[in-house]
Amino acid sequence: MSAELPTHTERTAETEPVSQTVVLAVADATGDDPMELPPLYDTVDPDALNRLFEDRTDSIERLGGSFEFAYAGCDVTVRADGTVDVVLAADTAVRTARAVTSD
Numbered sequence: 001m002s003a004e005l006p007t008h009t010e011r012t013a014e015t016e017p018v019s020q021t022v023v024l025a026v027a028d029a030t031g032d033d034p035m036e037l038p039p040l041y042d043t044v045d046p047d048a049l050n051r052l053f054e055d056r057t058d059s060i061e062r063l064g065g066s067f068e069f070a071y072a073g074c075d076v077t078v079r080a081d082g083t084v085d086v087v088l089a090a091d092t093a094v095r096t097a098r099a100v101t102s103d
Helices: 018-030 046-053 089-101
Strands: 008-012 066-071 074-079 083-088
Touching: 018 046, 018 074, 018 083, 046 066, 046 074, 083 089
Parallel strands: none
Antiparallel strands: 008 083, 066 074, 074 083
16 A cells, blocks of 8 residues: 555546445555455445435435445445545544544
């Protein structure tokens, strides 16, 4: 892993299922090959995740919502619009520690 990797990565599910977007975004954030990451299904059910964020059949726009989980050393947030935010968990811990000790 390179020290120059971004600590935050964002991708939007456009053509691929959101579960695939999660894997690709985590690979971007960690610098790992997507095929070398642990199976997503060990953390979350990919089919359920896809169903949760797939296009609605009634043409009503989703107004909000998100799903957060930890995967492959990252904190992942999937938003209603298909945006996937990934933050390296170590970066989160450092920022949390700084916030706690800065008082």
